[in-house]
Amino acid sequence: MTGRSDVGAVADLRHRYVEQLRRAGVLDRPGLAEAFAHVPRELFLADGFHGRDGARTTATDPAFLPAVYSDEALVTKLRDGTPVSSSSQPSLMATMIDALDPVPGARVLEIGAGTGYNAALLATLGAVVTSLDVQPDVVARAGAALTRAGLDRVRVRLADGYLGDPAGAPYDRVVVTVGVAGISPHWLDQLTPDGFALVPTAHAGNHPVLAVRWGRDGRVTGRVVTPAGFMTAAGPLSARYPGAHPEPLRDRALPEPTVRHPAVWQPALGVHRYHDLWFAAGVWDRRISYAPLPGAGAAGGCALLGAAGDGAAVITTDGAVLGCGPQAGRYADDALALRDRWIAEGDPRAERWRTELTLAGDPEQPIWVPHRWYRAD
Template sequence: MEDARRHYLDQIRYDGVPLSPALARAFAAVPREVFVPDGFHRRDGRRVLPADPDYLPTVYSNDVLVTKMSGDLPVSSSSQPSLMAVMIEALEVRPGHRVLEIGAGTGYNAALMATLGAEVTTVDVQEDVADRARSALARAGINGVRVENADGYTGGSQGRYDRIVVTVGVAGLSPHWLDRLEPGGFVVAPVEHAGTHPVLAVRGSVPGPVTASVVCPAGFMTAAGPLSARHDGSHPPPAAALGELTEAAAARWAPALEALAYRDLWYAAGAWHNRATHASVPGREQSYLALLDDSGTAGAVILPDGAVLASGASAERYTAVATALMDRWWALGRPPMRAWRVGLARAGDPGAPIWVPRNWELTRRP
């Protein structure tokens, strides 16, 4: 087990995540297997049970563990540890901090923050998920965590918090969260942008202004209810596939952009164009940055090497837009997503509003 956990920390660091000594000790001390006692699904959908030989090696890998499915749709999980680490480091958790977590999941993330000395309240709208998290925390002997079965939009029972962390993809932030922050407090949340959920560090108050900086790229399960409301600035939903794609522009980069740089381009495209999202490409495993026409079934796809695939009646126009976006990003020195400052505005259902990204400004260049 000691070897497994030591290898676990190495895997998290291998993804470029700098672990503070305190957080490294927390990852080493909290037994992740206690939080998935009934097994889990891997990314490929295969079920892994505690009796399987790859159970512990997978538990102590840098991978997401899906713990609840609704049909073919994952609805609860233990997030990828390196992403947990980035978000916890971004929270700047200190001993004695009161932290509200929206989305209890397995309880593992709350356990890590409690091990850092925080007083954590974690809420989940799914009663069975909250019950399992509560049981797992008790089995692990973790103190300092209160689990509530409550609506994430309201944030559960009343209280004031130094930090709020959201572990489910949202279209925007609930004003209830901002209203419950202590002075100097902030929210770390994955907020929808061009079909993904980049993590933002958000500061502000209910009257406004509300601003954010970008922490890292991410993809999360999407929340239900007002937290996922569509609004005027929403990007189109991801497309399962775009048919009849043909190469409309040749590759421009050799070697192709690395994964993080491609995400930087993706973020910029979403800031500059409201039809940016992602789409599957026949014959390829992953999804790619796409610009969809109004039908949502055609448009242009930008590949990591800069090649553009296009389809539909407006293929030529969307190819030109894709090329212009790449030219602009390159001319600005390939700005990383962390160089963006985001302004948020109230939108969504007037009876249950949310603060959503509305404008973007580059604050620095490489």
């Protein structure tokens, strides 16, 4: 990657990447397109990444740069086949940076340094960034990449993000780039009075991003910024608590469906609208989570999981409902009622939901979790 033609090829790929993000409508904030055009993502992926099959693509592979400059999350570290670090999907990073509103000079605490690329984008926009990660090798690589990119004023620290960064507080913003079960009280305590935290918070098998803040009345409230999926955090941030949705069913297929209710949408819902339905179903029923869709290969979707683990009903993107297991009919009826309620209530977007949070999890290390959902109408 040293010759003139390589430099030209990278510039061309990066230009097309920025145009793709611009067309997706996520680069409207002044300076954001310039930040994506300026920061070389390949510097933050210098050790390569893993494809869906786990195979590693390195910087000398012809597929490397086209993947680096695509709107894809790239997994940089696996443990026992499970992703434990990555560079998140660029359009999602852009959406979160926009929602974060990082004015120049804003003090931002990032939880989940990963490759350092998101911290680099924030710093390029003028934010003063401290980024924490729980894995020593990840911290070392992110720090080295930031130095290579000339951004060595970003502070990268090895720490469990649960405690935040008391020494560096107060922060104007906290941005969490890993999926958590709930919000650390330390983050809220370390914010300035007008500050807020952007947090991918577990809901129905996904991690929609919530903007969370203290209200003047002492309540903690959140609103949905965007549906999203993230890898799961280590430590107390992933505590289980009573009333949480079931864990996503990733490692085994559901039995063949025996009950089928027909599709209602032709064409099928797009990804975002499907997540709007999925989000609402999760508000209305605590059994909603994620499971592989029967007959859809590895693709997964919105599933109502039976408590006994022997059956479920899934709602597919075209609105069909498939029930399986000994109580297939009952699960399918319940899932059908959720689909029809979403339609009857005017198919609300996920971004319309608001929540009040309550403390849950380990009493020694509590987390704020969504407790009551309502819609901003």
